[in-house]
Amino acid sequence: MMRTAVRFWSKTGCTTRFLSVALRVPVRSRPFASIPSGTRIEQAVSSTQLRELNVTWNDGTTHAFPNVWLRDQCWCPKCRNPTTEQNLVDSASIPLDIAFTDVALSDAGKLKITWMNDNHQSVYDGDWLRECVEKKARLERLRRALKGPRLWRALRVDSLPTARYDSVMKSDVDLYKWMLGLQDYGFAIVKGVPPVKDTLRLFAERIAYVKETIFGQLFDVIAEPEDVASHFAYTSQALDLHTDLNYREKSPGFQMLHCLESKGPPDQGTSHFADGFAAAGWLRENHPSAFHILTSLPVNFTLRTYGRKYCYHVPIICTDPCGNVEEIHVNNDTLNTSDIPRDSIVPFFASYKTFVAKLRDGSVDVRFKLEEGDLVTFCNRRILHGRTGYDPKKTRRYLQGCYLDYDEVTSKLDSLRDIYSS
Ligand SMILES: [Fe+2]
Numbered sequence: 001m002m003r004t005a006v007r008f009w010s011k012t013g014c015t016t017r018f019l020s021v022a023l024r025v026p027v028r029s030r031p032f033a034s035i036p037s038g039t040r041i042e043q044a045v046s047s048t049q050l051r052e053l054n055v056t057w058n059d060g061t062t063h064a065f066p067n068v069w070l071r072d073q074c075w076c077p078k079c080r081n082p083t084t085e086q087n088l089v090d091s092a093s094i095p096l097d098i099a100f101t102d103v104a105l106s107d108a109g110k111l112k113i114t115w116m117n118d119n120h121q122s123v124y125d126g127d128w129l130r131e132c133v134e135k136k137a138r139l140e141r142l143r144r145a146l147k148g149p150r151l152w153r154a155l156r157v158d159s160l161p162t163a164r165y166d167s168v169m170k171s172d173v174d175l176y177k178w179m180l181g182l183q184d185y186g187f188a189i190v191k192g193v194p195p196v197k198d199t200l201r202l203f204a205e206r207i208a209y210v211k212e213t214i215f216g217q218l219f220d221v222i223a224e225p226e227d228v229a230s231h232f233a234y235t236s237q238a239l240d241l242h243t244d245l246n247y248r249e250k251s252p253g254f255q256m257l258h259c260l261e262s263k264g265p266p267d268q269g270t271s272h273f274a275d276g277f278a279a280a281g282w283l284r285e286n287h288p289s290a291f292h293i294l295t296s297l298p299v300n301f302t303l304r305t306y307g308r309k310y311c312y313h314v315p316i317i318c319t320d321p322c323g324n325v326e327e328i329h330v331n332n333d334t335l336n337t338s339d340i341p342r343d344s345i346v347p348f349f350a351s352y353k354t355f356v357a358k359l360r361d362g363s364v365d366v367r368f369k370l371e372e373g374d375l376v377t378f379c380n381r382r383i384l385h386g387r388t389g390y391d392p393k394k395t396r397r398y399l400q401g402c403y404l405d406y407d408e409v410t411s412k413l414d415s416l417r418d419i420y421s422s
């Protein structure tokens with residue numbers, strides 16, 4: 001293996017051109033928390049055979065960076081938009097055997113590479129390269145230690161993440177903590193929200209864009225006369241546990257419900273939430289064949305409303321490529337089993353009954369009456385919601401709701417995590 005040690009250059013020896021490039025390396029307002037201060041690159045040795053650069057820091061840490069990755073990760077303004085961080089290099093066009101003509105290390109710990117194919121010069125901050133190494137190690141540790149979502153078992157409502165409206169509206173740190181709870185439990189409560197119409201939008205937009213659907217941006221959940229109601233939700237009937245809009249290509253990731261009015265007997269119009277992930281985990285453990293059927297057989301969800309027909313096929317339980325449960329789709333009102341293949345019909349019903357019975361048996365749910373000023377947010381692909389029926393002559397129940405896209409919510413959480421995670 002042929003190895004070439006890099007040459008070092010002093011600040012005074014830098015060319016003007018290099019300085020102008022170096023100054024454009026993204027400036028970070030604070031040091032990376034995971035890197036001990038005083039850490040710097042001591043040596044960089046290239047392997048022409050392996051097409052990689054072996055970097056050694058002064059604390060003895062070494063890491064081999066493949067050349068193709070280094071070229072792809074040039075963050076100069078020609079290669080990466082400094083504002084949006086969009087990639088300006090055609091990653092697929094980088095030669096796999098890309099090599100450099102020169103590697104140099106500055107006193108300030110920056111690494112400069114001149115690429116052989118086009119003479120492009122890339123400058124890497126030593127801390128940034130080290131952070132890439134630490135990040136991979138951290139992710140690997142996280143992956144190994146990952147306990148997954150906090151599943152609901154005999155949960156009490158007061159153990160669910162709860163915050164006051166004023167605090168999450170004013171403080172990003174408080175919002176971040178509340179959102180971490182939302183991520184863990186798939187459900188979180190905000191109390192003390194003014195029971196005023198459209199206040200929901202103020203809170204929703206603190207986190208994400210409101211997702212517009214056939215029901216509009218904000219929708220009113222209030223009892224309407226049954227002959228004019230466009231949806232069961234807009235009546236006083238009981239609603240079985242369900243997830244919303246399974247008939248859409250992708251059901252909304254999150255739902256918010258803000259209670260504007262709650263008057264009447266305590267046992268009427270009670271809200272009911274259940275953890276679909278906990279029930280799916282139980283099913284996998286205790287009825288693996290039922291779990292297999294519900295994760296592999298797409299079923300049809302359909303709704304005709306406002307002159308449109310929505311229709312989508314999706315399994316009741318969706319798993320990711322690693323087999324982790326990532327979505328639940330249950331809705332008796334819109335389930336349409338008419339096109340399930342003949343041989344799958346009885347196995348499907350047997351499996352579905354077992355799963356739904358678990359959701360309803362009280363072991364993975366909470367029930368409580370929403371009070372005026374309560375605002376609940378939950379993952380619509382994990383947490384099922386429902387309510388007991390009520391007599392509209394005795395009970396006034398008025399909720400305003402909206403949906404948020406899953407990735408809009410996680411993007412907010414990720415941006416807060418970047419600031420507050422250390
Ligand atoms: Fe619903």
Ligand SMILES: [Zn+2]
Pocket residue numbers: 074075076077078079120121122
């Ligand atoms: Zn570049």
